[in-house]
Amino acid sequence: MKPSVDHVLAIADDALIAAQRLGEWYAAAPEMEEDVALANIALDQLGAARLLLTYAGELEGAGRDEDALAFLRDDREFRNCLLVELPDADFAVTIVKLLFLSAWQLPLYAALAEGDDERLAAIGAKARKESAYHLDHSSQWTIRLGDGTEESHRRVQAAVDELWPYTHELFAADPAAPVDPANLRGAWLSTIEGVLTEATLRRPADGWGPAGGRTGVHTEHLSYLLAEMQVLHRAHPGASW
Amino acid sequence: MTERSEAGWPLWEVFVRARRGLSHTHVGSLHAPDASMALRNARDLYTRRQEGVSIWVVPASTITASSPDEKDAFFDPAADKVYRHPTFYDVPDGVDHL
Numbered sequence: 274m275k276p277s278v279d280h281v282l283a284i285a286d287d288a289l290i291a292a293q294r295l296g297e298w299y300a301a302a303p304e305m306e307e308d309v310a311l312a313n314i315a316l317d318q319l320g321a322a323r324l325l326l327t328y329a330g331e332l333e334g335a336g337r338d339e340d341a342l343a344f345l346r347d348d349r350e351f352r353n354c355l356l357v358e359l360p361d362a363d364f365a366v367t368i369v370k371l372l373f374l375s376a377w378q379l380p381l382y383a384a385l386a387e388g389d390d391e392r393l394a395a396i397g398a399k400a401r402k403e404s405a406y407h408l409d410h411s412s413q414w415t416i417r418l419g420d421g422t423e424e425s426h427r428r429v430q431a432a433v434d435e436l437w438p439y440t441h442e443l444f445a446a447d448p449a450a451p452v453d454p455a456n457l458r459g460a461w462l463s464t465i466e467g468v469l470t471e472a473t474l475r476r477p478a479d480g481w482g483p484a485g486g487r488t489g490v491h492t493e494h495l496s497y498l499l500a501e502m503q504v505l506h507r508a509h510p511g512a513s514w
Numbered sequence: 515m516t517e518r519s520e521a522g523w524p525l526w527e528v529f530v531r532a533r534r535g536l537s538h539t540h541v542g543s544l545h546a547p548d549a550s551m552a553l554r555n556a557r558d559l560y561t562r563r564q565e566g567v568s569i570w571v572v573p574a575s576t577i578t579a580s581s582p583d584e585k586d587a588f589f590d591p592a593a594d595k596v597y598r599h600p601t602f603y604d605v606p607d608g609v610d611h612l
Contacts, residue, residue: 304523306544306555313558413551 276390276451278333279352282342283450283487284381285325286353288400289343290495291374292318293502294361303364310410314371317403324396344506348496349489356439358486358495362432365425368414369432372468375407377443380460384452393451412468419472426473433469434477441482525574526552528559530566538570546571 295315302308326339337345357374361367382404385397418429446455469476485491505512523545529538541560546552552571561569580588592598 304545306523306546306559310555310558313562410554413554417547417551 274389275332276393277449278329279487280447280450281325281329281332281393283352283354285322285329285342286351287357287374287378288318288325289322290351290353290498291357291371292316292322293498294357295367295371297361298367311367314403314407314410317400317407321396321400321403324399328392328396340506344503348491348499351486351489351491351495351499353486353491353495354439354442355483355486355492356436356442358492358498359436359439360494363428365418365428365432366436368411368418369429369436371407372411372415373436373440373443373465375404375411376461376464376468377440377457379404379408379464380457381452381454384457388451390451408464415468415474416472419469419474429472430474433474437477437479438481438483441479442484442486445484445487523547526556526571527574527577528552528556529570529572530556530560531568532566534567538568541565543574549573 292315295311295318298308298311299315300308302311322343323339326342330337330339330342356370359366359370361370379401382397382401385393386401388394388397415429418425420426440461444454444458444461447453466476524547525543526546526549527543528541530541531538544552544555544559546555549571553569556569556571560566
C-alpha cells in the first residue's frame, strides 16, 4: 500500500522547515567552522526534503512538483511538527532543536529504510547516515554547552526545558503512518537521556504537549518563516538561475 | 592545553588520507574548542567532496617547525652530495620496473 500524501508531507516538511531555520545561521554562527557545519546540515535536510516533496507530489497526482509544494502552499497546508518552526532565540536553542529532531529522524529513517515502500526505503537509507551525523554534532555541542560554563549550562538547560513539551507531538500514535511514531519514542528517549546525563542537564518532566502541526495548525512563527522562504518564488514564478 | 587563537578557539592542523595506501597529507588548518570537535570540523571543511577516508588533527602549537632563517644551514649542504642519490648502481639485465 502506498503511503498517504500527508504522511510523506509530514516528514518532508519537518526537514524543509528545519533546513530553513538552520540556514538562518549562515554567515552568523559563533565561529566560521560552525557556520559551515550548520550550513552542511541544513543542506542535508533540504536534500531529504526535496526527495520527499517530489514523492509527495507524485503520490498526490495533481501535477505539483517539489517547488510548488515548498513555495506555493500556505501555512495551514504545512504538516511539519511545531518544534522545527520555533524561532532560534540563541545557539543553545538551535542545538537542542537539532538534537531532538535528529534523535527522532534517525530511527524514523532507519525504519523507513527497512519498510515496504521502495521510494521511502531508498530515501531513508540515504538520509539515515546524514541524520547520524546531525545527531552526533548536536550531541557533542549539547554536552559541551551543558558541561561548560555556568552561562552555557543555564542557556542550554533553558532551551531543553522550553522545547521539551514540543517533542510529544513527534510521537503521537498514528498506526496508518509508514512508521508509527509512537514506536520511536523508546529509542528517542534512550538517546536523549544519555546525552542529557553526560551534559549534566536535567531531563524535564513530561506534561503539557502542544500539537497541531501535523494537521496544519501552526504557531505564528511559521508564517514569517514561509514569507521569507517563499517571497522570491511567488514574486517570480518559474524563475531559474 | 593548546594556545588560544584571537577568535577564542585554538588552531589545529588537518591531515587527510585520500585513500588506502597513501599517507596522510597536510590540507590546511581550522579552529576548534577541542580535539574531537576539530575532527568533526575537519570532516565538514576538508572532506565534503569525498577527499578522504581518514583524518588526523594536530594542535598547531605542538608542531615544531624549522625556521626559514636556518634554511641555508639546514638544506643547502645536501645540494652537492650527489653520492646520496641512488644513481651509481648498475641495474642488472632483466630487472624491470626498478
